[in-house]
Amino acid sequence: MTGPTLVVGELEEGHLADATREAVGVAQTLAGKENVLGFLAGSSARAPAAAFGRVGVAKAFVAEDPRLEGAVGAVVAHLVASVADSVGSELVIVGGSTFGRDLVAHLSVRWNAAAATGVTALVRTDAALEVRRPIFAGRATETRRLEGAHAAVAIRPHAFPSPPDATTETALTAVPVDGIPPALWVPKRTGVKPAERGAGPSLTEATIVVSGGRGVRSAENFHLIEELAASLDAAVGASRAVTDAGWRPDSYQVGQTGKAVSPQLYVAVGISGAIQHLAGMISSRVIVAINTDSTAPIFKVADYGIVGDLFQVVPALTQEIRRARGR
Amino acid sequence: MEIVVCVKPVPDAETRLRVATDGTTLDPEGVKFVLAGYDESAVEQALLLKEATPGSKVHVIAAGPSPRTEEVLRASLALGCDLATWVETPPGLASDPISAARALARAIRAVPHDLVLCGKNAGDDEAGVVAGALAELLSVPDFSAVLDLRWDAAATRLRFQRWTETGTETWEAPLPCVVALQRAWNDPRIAKLPAILKSRKLPIAKVPIDPAPPVAGTSRPVKFELPPARTGAKILEFKTPEEAAQKLVKVLKEEAKVFP
Numbered sequence: 001m002t003g004p005t006l007v008v009g010e011l012e013e014g015h016l017a018d019a020t021r022e023a024v025g026v027a028q029t030l031a032g033k034e035n036v037l038g039f040l041a042g043s044s045a046r047a048p049a050a051a052f053g054r055v056g057v058a059k060a061f062v063a064e065d066p067r068l069e070g071a072v073g074a075v076v077a078h079l080v081a082s083v084a085d086s087v088g089s090e091l092v093i094v095g096g097s098t099f100g101r102d103l104v105a106h107l108s109v110r111w112n113a114a115a116a117t118g119v120t121a122l123v124r125t126d127a128a129l130e131v132r133r134p135i136f137a138g139r140a141t142e143t144r145r146l147e148g149a150h151a152a153v154a155i156r157p158h159a160f161p162s163p164p165d166a167t168t169e170t171a172l173t174a175v176p177v178d179g180i181p182p183a184l185w186v187p188k189r190t191g192v193k194p195a196e197r198g199a200g201p202s203l204t205e206a207t208i209v210v211s212g213g214r215g216v217r218s219a220e221n222f223h224l225i226e227e228l229a230a231s232l233d234a235a236v237g238a239s240r241a242v243t244d245a246g247w248r249p250d251s252y253q254v255g256q257t258g259k260a261v262s263p264q265l266y267v268a269v270g271i272s273g274a275i276q277h278l279a280g281m282i283s284s285r286v287i288v289a290i291n292t293d294s295t296a297p298i299f300k301v302a303d304y305g306i307v308g309d310l311f312q313v314v315p316a317l318t319q320e321i322r323r324a325r326g327r
Numbered sequence: 328m329e330i331v332v333c334v335k336p337v338p339d340a341e342t343r344l345r346v347a348t349d350g351t352t353l354d355p356e357g358v359k360f361v362l363a364g365y366d367e368s369a370v371e372q373a374l375l376l377k378e379a380t381p382g383s384k385v386h387v388i389a390a391g392p393s394p395r396t397e398e399v400l401r402a403s404l405a406l407g408c409d410l411a412t413w414v415e416t417p418p419g420l421a422s423d424p425i426s427a428a429r430a431l432a433r434a435i436r437a438v439p440h441d442l443v444l445c446g447k448n449a450g451d452d453e454a455g456v457v458a459g460a461l462a463e464l465l466s467v468p469d470f471s472a473v474l475d476l477r478w479d480a481a482a483t484r485l486r487f488q489r490w491t492e493t494g495t496e497t498w499e500a501p502l503p504c505v506v507a508l509q510r511a512w513n514d515p516r517i518a519k520l521p522a523i524l525k526s527r528k529l530p531i532a533k534v535p536i537d538p539a540p541p542v543a544g545t546s547r548p549v550k551f552e553l554p555p556a557r558t559g560a561k562i563l564e565f566k567t568p569e570e571a572a573q574k575l576v577k578v579l580k581e582e583a584k585v586f587p
Binding site: 012013070072073074077097098099101102103104105106108109110112113114115116117118130131133134135136137138139140141142143144145146147148149150151181183184186187188189190191192193194195204207208232233250251256257259264265275285286287288289294299300301302303304305306307308309312313315316317319320321324325 | 338340344353424425428450451452453454455456457458459460462463464466467468469470471472490491492493494495496497498499500501504509542543544545546547548549550551552553554557559560561562563565567568569571572573575576578579580583585586587
């Protein structure tokens with residue numbers, strides 16, 4: 001593969017997402033800084049696309065059209081495939097969000113690309129590109145060889161660092177939004193409801209996450225988890241038992257069917273550690289578990305454990321952390 | 328409504344994973360294969376739609392090796408699917424999700440399909456790309472991470488919500504389309520014994536391996552690794568909650584170096 005690497009950006013609240021910055025970093029390591037091009041599509045994409053310069057990308061393609069607001073994955077794949085062909089790119093990298101996974105799926109057919117999602121390492125061997133990716137809910141890792149002329153890769157969120165800040169001026173090239181099959185414009189997004197989330201940083205971006213589980217026993221008791229999180233400036237998460245019971249909204253859920261997080265520190269309070277939950281947090285750097293049941297599976301994956309009653313331990317811990325941080 | 332639901336056999340969640348002798352894949356010896364969790368919800372969703380829409384049929388389709396693929400098709404028939412098709416996949420490419428999507432698309436094109444339902448991903452490879460690839464292959468729109476789904480017959484529109492990293496979206500779309508379900512929001516039914524016995528005698532249509540070599544990019548597994556066994560948590564001994572708190576703050580500061 002010799003052509004430039006194309007990084008497809010994603011907007012989050014009108015800004016270039018962290019996942020996009022991470023994808024740029026991966027592309028720069030693999031292809032060299034001058035060999036990375038950006039791409040961004042949206043109803044208002046020109047202004048945020050300039051932020052590619054802050055991670056050192058000197059050239060970006062921009063598709064701006066009101067219809068692109070919430071467009072289906074196939075629409076963006078059409079635009080990306082034509083840009084990739086026009087610049088002779090052989091590799092497209094995207095952040096590992098729902099959007100990124102969809103894009104890779106579409107490019108695999110539209111652009112005849114070998115596809116990989118959830119990637120935690122990407123290397124070029126003599127023969128081909130190879131990716132590493134956790135599988136079986138983090139219980140195993142596979143290495144796959146991507147064969148063929150094109151590859152599309154979605155990286156796992158937070159598995160790679162963001163590149164250092166740069167002050168590159170990004171030259172923008174407009175991409176015409178035409179040639180899309182009319183049927184793809186027919187489905188309509190009729191509403192958007194922002195996720196309800198706890199105070200403090202967002203779950204997927206926080207460096208510390210404190211999660212509560214069934215052991216918290218009620219919605220009313222959940223403030224114990226939130227106070228502990230606040231003392232650490234952490235995001236608040238929950239196990240599926242909590243969101244299924246309606247103690248906190250679904251957007252709090254960490255796990256295979258919720259969010260995947262990989263913070264520096266993950267504190268699991270009153271969480272037994274079902275495989276379902278472990279899948280969403282196993283890649284955290286340091287794991288602390290607080291649970292009354294010493295045989296809970298969470299203690300097998302945790303680094304530090306406190307076997308005790310969370311209703312006693314958590315308030316004491318919150319107070320000790322506040323004291324240690326001079327608050 | 329003609330509903331197609333795509334399913335995949337995956338190792339049961341309790342399976343103890345072992346590396347195959349060639350080091351590239353999971354050792355399938357002694358592994359019990361079951362319907363993938365999200366696929367189970369997709370089958371349930373298909374059956375709910377069929378029950379709510381008179382004159383509908385559910386056709387379950389799976390691509391993969393024998394005998395595990397036939398087994399999950401029979402399990403789906405026992406749950407109430409009307410027809411089943413098994414598509415063979417080329418050896419060596421069985422684990423490439425895009426090759427699986429191409430195999431599924433060959434079978435789907437040959438049968439009526441208003442709605443194609445898939446699970447979000449399968450719990451083994453967690454690729455989550457089959458639905459999007461199918462949509463391209465069938466030239467219809469697709470929607471991922473769908474939370475709930477209903478058919479508005481008067482408006483001839485599907486209405487649904489989908490999950491994204493930043494919130495929940497509401498959509499409406501005409502048929503045909505491909506839908507990937509985000510999670511087991513429904514409570515999948517359990518097959519009854521007479522239905523299980525009956526399903527053993529029901530026919531399964533077979534679509535042979537595509538003799539043409541793949542024209543597009545593919546991926547092959549070259550290594551399968553298990554993480555080193557976790558040694559288990561260092562359990563902090565304490566007499567009072569205050570002592571537990573002090574000990575934890577100390578190790579987070581001095582040993583783990585993650586105290587903010």
